[in-house]
Amino acid sequence: MRYGKGHKDASRQRIIEIAAERFRSDGIAATGLARVMSDAGLTNGAFYPHFKSKAALIGESVASAMEQQSSQLEEVLAAGGVEAVIAAYLSPEHRDHPGMGCASAALLPEVGREGVDTRQVYTEHLLALVRQLAAHVGTEAVDREGVALATFATLMGTLQMARAVSDPHLSDRILKAGADAARRLSGSVV
Amino acid sequence: MRYGKGHKDASRQRIIEIAAERFRSDGIAATGLARVMSDAGLTNGAFYPHFKSKAALIGESVASAMEQQSSQLEEVLAAGGVEAVIAAYLSPEHRDHPGMGCASAALLPEVGREGVDTRQVYTEHLLALVRQLAAHVGTEAVDREGVALATFATLMGTLQMARAVSDPHLSDRILKAGADAARRLSGSVV
DNA sequence: ATTATCTATAGATCTATAGATAATGC
DNA sequence: ATTATCTATAGATCTATAGATAATGC
Numbered sequence: 001m002r003y004g005k006g007h008k009d010a011s012r013q014r015i016i017e018i019a020a021e022r023f024r025s026d027g028i029a030a031t032g033l034a035r036v037m038s039d040a041g042l043t044n045g046a047f048y049p050h051f052k053s054k055a056a057l058i059g060e061s062v063a064s065a066m067e068q069q070s071s072q073l074e075e076v077l078a079a080g081g082v083e084a085v086i087a088a089y090l091s092p093e094h095r096d097h098p099g100m101g102c103a104s105a106a107l108l109p110e111v112g113r114e115g116v117d118t119r120q121v122y123t124e125h126l127l128a129l130v131r132q133l134a135a136h137v138g139t140e141a142v143d144r145e146g147v148a149l150a151t152f153a154t155l156m157g158t159l160q161m162a163r164a165v166s167d168p169h170l171s172d173r174i175l176k177a178g179a180d181a182a183r184r185l186s187g188s189v190v
Numbered sequence: 191m192r193y194g195k196g197h198k199d200a201s202r203q204r205i206i207e208i209a210a211e212r213f214r215s216d217g218i219a220a221t222g223l224a225r226v227m228s229d230a231g232l233t234n235g236a237f238y239p240h241f242k243s244k245a246a247l248i249g250e251s252v253a254s255a256m257e258q259q260s261s262q263l264e265e266v267l268a269a270g271g272v273e274a275v276i277a278a279y280l281s282p283e284h285r286d287h288p289g290m291g292c293a294s295a296a297l298l299p300e301v302g303r304e305g306v307d308t309r310q311v312y313t314e315h316l317l318a319l320v321r322q323l324a325a326h327v328g329t330e331a332v333d334r335e336g337v338a339l340a341t342f343a344t345l346m347g348t349l350q351m352a353r354a355v356s357d358p359h360l361s362d363r364i365l366k367a368g369a370d371a372a373r374r375l376s377g378s379v380v
Numbered sequence: 381a382t383t384a385t386c387t388a389t390a391g392a393t394c395t396a397t398a399g400a401t402a403a404t405g406c
Numbered sequence: 407a408t409t410a411t412c413t414a415t416a417g418a419t420c421t422a423t424a425g426a427t428a429a430t431g432c
Contacts, residue, residue: 007410008409008410008411011410011411026303027219027299027300027303029217029219029220030219030303032393032394032395033394033395033396034393034394034395042410042411042412043411043412043413044395044396044412044413045396045397045398045411045412045413045414046410046411046412047395047396048395048396048397049409049410049411050410053395053396054394054395054396098302104350104351105299106299107299108299108347108350108351108354109217109288109295109296109297109298109299109300109350109353109354110217110299110300111354112288112350112353112354113216113217113220116356119354119355119356120356122354122355122356123354123355123356123357123360126351126354126355127360143367145367146363146366146367146370147367147371149348149351149363149364149367149368150344150348150367150368150370150371151371152347152351153344153347153348153350153351153364153367153368153371154340154343154344154347154371154375155347156347156350156351157298157342157343157344157345157346157347157348157350158339158340158343158347160294160298160299160302160343160346160347161294161298161316161339161342161343161346163299163302164298164299164301164302164309164312164313164316165309165312165313165316166306166309166310166312166313167313170313170317173336173339174339174343176336177333177335177336177337177339177340177343178339178340178343180336180340181337181340181341181343181344181375184374184375185344185371185374185375197384198383198384198385201384201385222419222420222421223420223421223422224419224420224421232384232385232386233385233386233387234386234387234421234422235385235386235387235388235422235423235424236384236385236386237421237422238421238422238423239383239384239385240384243421243422244420244421244422
C-alpha cells in the first residue's frame with residue numbers, strides 16, 4: 001500500500017468529519033463532493049473507494065455529528081443539568097458557528113428530504129439524544145420523552161430562527177424567548 | 191407584444207408561486223431554475239426578463255409563501271384561536287404536504303444561509319406572523335411577542351422533526367408532544 | 381415597432397467511473 | 407502484488423446571456 005496500515009481508515013474518518021462540518025455550515029445540497037475532498041486534502045476520484053455515493057456520506061456525516069452532540073450533551077447535563085443545556089444550546093456562540101453545532105438545527109428540513117436510510121440514521125440518533133434529555137426533564141410529567149422531544153424542538157426551532165433573521169437585536173431576543181420557553185417546558189421553572 | 195397586456199405579470203406571478211412550492215418541497219439549493227420554468231410552461235431563457243437572479247426569485251418566493259401563511263393564520267385565529275392554529279399546524283395533513291405549508295418549517299436553515307436581502311424579507315414577514323399570534327397568546331405574560339416567537343419556534347421545530355423521522359408512529363407522537371407544549375407555552379392550558 | 385418568450389449556448393459545476401500511478405508489504 | 411490515491415473524463419445539470427422569433431398594438 002502506498003501509505004501505512006490504517007491510513008485509509010484515517011482518510012475516511014477525515015472525509016466524514018469535514019463533510020459533517022461543511023454540510024452543517026453550507027447545507028447538504030449546496031455542498032459538492034469536490035469541495036469536501038479538497039478540504040480533506042484529496043482529489044475527487046478518491047471519494048468512491050470510501051463511499052458508494054454522496055447519500056452514503058450524508059448518512060455517515062449525520063451520524064458522526066449526532067454522536068459528538070450526544071457526548072457533549074452528556075457532559076453538560078452532568079455539569080449543570082437542563083438549565084446548562086439550554087444556556088449552551090441557545091448561546092450566541094452556538095448560533096454563530098453552525099458548522100460545529102447541532103445537526104438538527106442546521107439540516108433538519110434537508111434530512112427530511114433524504115432517503116429512508118439517512119432518515120433512519122437520524123431517527124436513531126435523535127431518540128438517543130431525547131432519552132438523555134428525558135432523564136433530566138419534566139420530573140413530574142407522565143410522558144417525559146414527550147417533554148424532552150418538545151423541549152428539543154423548541155431549542156432547535158429557536159436557534160434556526162435566531163440564525164435566519166437579519167436583525168442582530170431581534171436574534172438575541174429570539175434566543176432569550178426560546179430559553180424562557182424551554183425552561184418552562186422542561187420544568188426548570190414552574 | 192406577443193400576448194395581451196398583463197400577460198407578463200401573470201407569468202411572473204406563476205413563476206413565483208411554482209417556485210414557492212418547489213422550494214418548500216425539494217429545498218432551495220436542490221431546485222433548479224429549469225425545473226421551475228418548465229413547471230410554469232416556459233423555457234429557461236424566459237426567466238431573466240422576470241428576475242435578475244435566482245436569489246431574487248428566492249426572496250419573492252419566501253415573501254409570497256409567507257403572505258399566504260399570514261392570511262391563513264388570520265382566518266384560523268378568527269375561527270378557533272391559538273388552539274385551532276396549533277391543531278392545523280401540527281396536523282398530519284400539514285406534515286405530509288410541505289410544498290403548500292409553512293415556509294419556515296420547510297426552509298429556515300436554507301434561508302439562514304441566504305444573503306441579507308432574503309433574510310430581511312424573511313424577518314419582516316416573520317414579525318408580521320408573530321404579531322398576529324401575539325394578540326392571541328400569553329394574555330398575562332409581560333412579553334407577549336416573546337411568547338409568540340417561542341410558540342412559533344416550537345411548532346416549526348416539531349413539524350420538522352415529525353417530517354424527518356422514518357417511523358410514522360414516532361412522527362405522530364412528536365406531533366402530539368409538540369402540540370401539548372405549544373398549548374402550555376401559549377397559555378391555552380395553564 | 382414593441383416585447384414576451386424561445387433557441388442556442390457559454391462556462392462552471394455536479395456525481396460518478398475507468399484506468400494509471402506509486403509506495404508499501406511480501 | 408497489492409492498494410490508496412490520482413488523473414482524466416463522461417454525461418448531466420447549473421446559472422446566466424445573446425440574439426432570433428412571432429404575435430400584438432400602433
